[in-house]
Amino acid sequence: MTHLEIEAFLAICKHKTISKAAAELFISQSTLSERLKTLEGKLNHTLLLRHKGIREITLTPEGHTFYNLALQYQE
Numbered sequence: 001m002t003h004l005e006i007e008a009f010l011a012i013c014k015h016k017t018i019s020k021a022a023a024e025l026f027i028s029q030s031t032l033s034e035r036l037k038t039l040e041g042k043l044n045h046t047l048l049l050r051h052k053g054i055r056e057i058t059l060t061p062e063g064h065t066f067y068n069l070a071l072q073y074q075e
Contacts, residue, residue: 005039006070008032012048013067016056 011021012032022032040047047063059067 001039001042005035005042006073008035009039009047009066010070010074012036012057013059013063018057019055 008021008025011024012018015021015024018029018032018036022029025032036048043062043066045062045066046060047066048057049060050057
């Protein structure tokens, strides 16, 4: 996993939406989604639940665990 993937995950967690996180990172939503998919693939876990018609994402149990690790990495 790369710093960019972790940064993308943390931005999504902060904003609870991909669109706001992408705006903060100055990248497209599709690029951000691709980084998240790549990270989830490397970890072999779904980190975020995305629901059609609902804008905000929620963390899975694995997402909560990874969130804490990502914060430690960021420090």
